[in-house]
Amino acid sequence: MKEYETYIFDLYGTLIDIHTDEEDPALWEKMTEYLKENFSAEYTPKALRQRYLEICAEEEQNLAKESGAEFPEIKIEKVWARLVQKDILETSDEIRALCIFFREASRDKLVVYEGVTETLDKLKKIGKGIYLLSNAQRVFTEKELSDSGLTDYFDDIFISSDQGIKKPQKEFLQRLLTKNSLSYEKCVMIGNDIFSDVGVAFKNGMDSVFLNTYDFSEKKIENELSELGVKGSRLMPVIVGDGDIRRILP
DSSP states (O other): OOOOSEEEEOOBTTTEEEEEOTTOHHHHHHHHHHHHHHHOOOOOHHHHHHHHHHHHHHHHHHHHHHHOOSSBOOOHHHHHHHHTTSSOOTTSHHHHHHHHHHHHHHEEEEEEOTTHHHHHHHHHHTTOEEEEEEOSOHHHHHHHHHHHTOGGGOSEEEEHHHHTBOTTOHHHHHHHHHHTTOOGGGEEEEESOIIIIIHHHHHTTOEEEEEOTTOOOHHHHHHHHHHHTOTTSTTOOEEETTOOGGGGOO
């Protein structure tokens, strides 16, 4: 594969194999108990989930209106701070602990894909820049990166909840490039999502690699590339059909 100076990675589905289920009724039972015990907030599981979704939608609408972003990204701490019905700052340790409890209660899988550490080690060894551009919540991702042993590989970490926008919003990638004085011609975006990862690279005129870690059919991939408008262009991504990240190595 072509060699680049800088490699920009997506996280979930690219470096980390994760599964969460926020629709699981057992999750909302746990959350009602947690809120009652720690904040004296009273909900039924059904009412809590419904209100959670309502507040998420409200926060996203408000942020989109305020920023004008097509793809806004809220901070989940704001949602839970509203749900506890107390005068507690969203930045408090109590809200952070609540968010982490929610994430870990909803998650049943967190595994680094085979070949990831090997690939990152080799890129570091040959002096390549390594960056993270993730649609994620800082309060969740910071701990998951640490637990997975990946944090120290990155020269910089951009998480959408910090920026208020997410992929494929063009400016999300632009901000990473600007902050780190990177040239898009010397960078490549690697991810497992056509719409967000290939999409944000395409909007910035950057090369990309699509890792098919979820075993999508060739037809689905082709259709999504066509919908994106990238099919047949000079910015067609390199497609790694088996999802093996080691194939990106120069």
